[in-house]
Amino acid sequence: MPIDAAYHQLITNEFRTHVTYGAPKPGPEEVKAIMKAVYAKYPLPTGK
DSSP states (O other): OOOOHHHHHHHHHHHHHHSOTTSOOOOHHHHHHHHHHHHHHSOOOOOO
16 A cells, blocks of 8 residues: 655654664564554554
8 A cells, every 4th residue: 555755754763763773673572562653653544
C-alpha cells in the first residue's frame, strides 16, 4: 500500500529514535517491540 512521503518520513524518524545509526542491531524480540511502538503511534493505512 503506497503511503504519503511525509508520513513515511515520520515513521522512519520514529524508528531512528529507537535505533540510532551505528547502534548494535536489536534482537528479534526488541524488533517486535519497536515495530509495535512505532506502528501504534503511526498506523499504516489499511487499504479500505
